[in-house]
Each structure stands twice: as structure tokens, then as C-alpha cells.
Amino acid sequence: MKSTAPKIGFDRxxxxxxxxxxxxxxxxxxxxxxxxxxxxxxxxxxxxxxKTRTVLNRMWxxxxxxxxxxxxxxxxxxxxQGPASVAALCWGAAIATYPFFGxxxxxxxxxxxxxxxxxxxxxxxxxxxxxxxxxxxxxMTNMVIQTQANWGxxxxxxxxxxxxxxxxxTIDDDALAAWLIEGAVRCLGKSASLSSLQSAPVLFPxxxxxxxxxxxxxxxxxxxxxxxxxxxxxxxx
Numbered sequence: 001m002k003s004t005a006p007k008i009g010f011d012r013x014x015x016x017x018x019x020x021x022x023x024x025x026x027x028x029x030x031x032x033x034x035x036x037x038x039x040x041x042x043x044x045x046x047x048x049x050x051k052t053r054t055v056l057n058r059m060w061x062x063x064x065x066x067x068x069x070x071x072x073x074x075x076x077x078x079x080x081q082g083p084a085s086v087a088a089l090c091w092g093a094a095i096a097t098y099p100f101f102g103x104x105x106x107x108x109x110x111x112x113x114x115x116x117x118x119x120x121x122x123x124x125x126x127x128x129x130x131x132x133x134x135x136x137x138x139x140m141t142n143m144v145i146q147t148q149a150n151w152g153x154x155x156x157x158x159x160x161x162x163x164x165x166x167x168x169x170t171i172d173d174d175a176l177a178a179w180l181i182e183g184a185v186r187c188l189g190k191s192a193s194l195s196s197l198q199s200a201p202v203l204f205p206x207x208x209x210x211x212x213x214x215x216x217x218x219x220x221x222x223x224x225x226x227x228x229x230x231x232x233x234x235x236x237x
Contacts, residue, residue, distance in 0.1 A: 010098040011140050012052045016151045018042070019090040022060040027075035035061075059093040067096060070182065073221070077176055085176055087151055087169060088206055092183030095202055102187035102202050103130060104144040108154065108163055109204030117164040120145065120156070153205035168207040174215035177208050182221055182236060191235035194224065 021038045024030040039049055058064065063071045074089045095102035107126050111118035124141055131137045145163065148154050155164045171177045184200050185192055192200070198212050208215075216222050216234055227233045 009058065010055060010094070010101045010144055010147075011136075012048070012055050013143050013150070014052065014055055014094075014147045015042075016087065016090060018052065018056060019059065019093075019151075020086050022056040023075060023078055023086070023089060023093075026060040026071055027078050029079070055098075058097050059090070063093075063097065067186075070096060070179075070186070070221070074179060077173075077179060081173065081176065085173075087153070088171060088176055088180055090151065091153075091203075091205060092180045096183040096186040099187060099189070100131070100140065101144050101147075102184075103127065104141055105148065105204065106187075106200075106202040108145075108148070108165065109201030112163065112165045112204070113201065117162055120161055120163055123163065148205075151205075165204060168205055170207050170209050172209035174210070174218065177210075177212060178215040178219040178222060180206060181212060181216060181234065182219065185222070185234055185236055191233045193227075194232040194234050197234060 018038060021030070021035045025032055025035050039052060042049075044052060060071055060075075071093065074093060078085055078089055091105075095105060104123065104127065107123050108118060111122055111126075123145070124138055127141045128134075128137055145154075145156065149156050153166055155166060156162070157164055171180065180203060181197050181200075184197060184202050187202055194212060194216065197203075197216075198208060213224075213232075217224055221237055222234055223237050224232050224234055
């Protein structure tokens with residue numbers, strides 16, 4: 001699966017209401033003027049606002065060509081389901097668009113899987129192993145963690161030294177479940193086993209109410225193939 005994704009890209013703190021404003025424009029519910037007004041009201045400087053818009057453009061307003069249909073289908077789910085789907089939709093768009101965001105999510109999901117929390121130092125160390133030990137990596141990792149906290153999926157305690165994952169949101173709609181799984185596969189950049197996707201660390205804020213087999217097999221954007229007697233693999237068409 002070819003991708004033109006930037007290596008890092010997600011370099012701003014993004015509040016959920018800003019991402020929602022962009023999603024509403026994509027869904028045809030509001031106009032760009034309302035989106036711009038929300039960013040204006042945040043009191044950012046000109047440079048910060050431009051960079052924030054760039055992040056949101058790639059997620060919803062002007063996605064990369066291979067993600068246009070993905071964004072459109074996410075917007076259609078929002079039109080059908082409304083506010084309850086916002087966090088999941090923005091999460092799926094973020095991990096599909098920004099592998100850096102997805103990697104932070106995967107690490108937090110994996111490191112907090114047993115006890116429900118982890119240290120931010122461990123997340124920073126693992127990110128530095130992948131993206132290099134430079135100031136930008138540390139700063140952008142912090143931006144992602146801060147963003148995820150604002151989106152209501154985790155809490156930072158002990159002065160930000162520890163990260164606690166909050167109660168998972170149950171996804172009981174098959175269309176949204178399949179769309180989230182597609183986001184995870186796009187984030188990985190390769191096919192993944194169906195069994196591993198049921199509890200993929202990158203989707204740690206969400207719990208799938210039902211086994212994924214039906215939702216994935218009924219998706220026009222995903223394909224499932226057998227890779228052995230009892231091993232099924234999911235990929236993007």
C-alpha cells in the first residue's frame with residue numbers, strides 16, 4: 001500500500017472541538033467561515049494558526065489523495081451518528097493521516113495494557129528510538145499526548161510524568177468499527193491479522209462491541225484473505 005505520508009507532520013496541539021469543526025465542514029454541515037471563526041477565537045498567533053490549520057487540513061479539509069474517500073466516508077458516518085462518533089472519527093483520521101500520531105497511540109496502548117498506565121518518559125524513549133533523539137521528536141510527542149488528553153482518552157498525572165488511560169468507548173456500530181479498523185491498517189502501512197486488530201494498541205481508547213469478522217468482511221474498502229487454516233489477514237483494497 002503506497003503512502004505519501006509525512007514522517008512526522010503532527011506538530012501542533014489540536015483540541016477536539018477544532019477537529020470537530022473541520023469534520024463538520026467536510027460533512028457539509030457548516031461552512032469554512034465558522035471553522036475559521038473557531039480558530040480565531042482560540043487566540044493563537046498567525047504562525048501557530050497556520051500550522052494548526054495545516055494539521056486539520058490534512059485530517060479533514062484537504063486530505064492526501066489516497067485518503068479523500070476515507071475522509072468522505074468518515075464524514076458520512078458523522079452525519080448519520082452525530083456527536084457520539086466524534087472522538088472515534090477524529091482518532092481514525094489522525095492515525096491514518098499521521099503515522100507519528102499513530103505511533104504514540106500504539107506505544108501508550110501497548111505500555112498501558114496491563115496496568116492501565118505508563119510513564120511519559122518511556123513513551124519519549126521509545127519514540128526517540130524510532131524518530132531520533134532530537135528536540136523536535138520530544139516536543140511533537142508531547143503535542144500528541146496533550147492532544148490525546150484533550151480528546152478524553154487519557155489523563156496526565158504527577159505533573160505529566162504518568163499517563164493513565166481512561167475507560168474505553170464501546171463501538172457498537174459496524175460501519176464505524178470497520179472505518180476505525182481501516183484507519184489502523186492505513187496507519188500500519190501493511191496488512192494485519194484480523195485477530196490482532198480486535199484489540200490493536202493503536203485503537204486503545206475504543207472497545208469493539210462485537211467480533212470484527214462481519215464488519216470487516218462487509219466493508220467495500222477492506223479485504224480479508226486467508227493466510228493459513230485459521231489465520232485471516234486484513235488489508236486496504
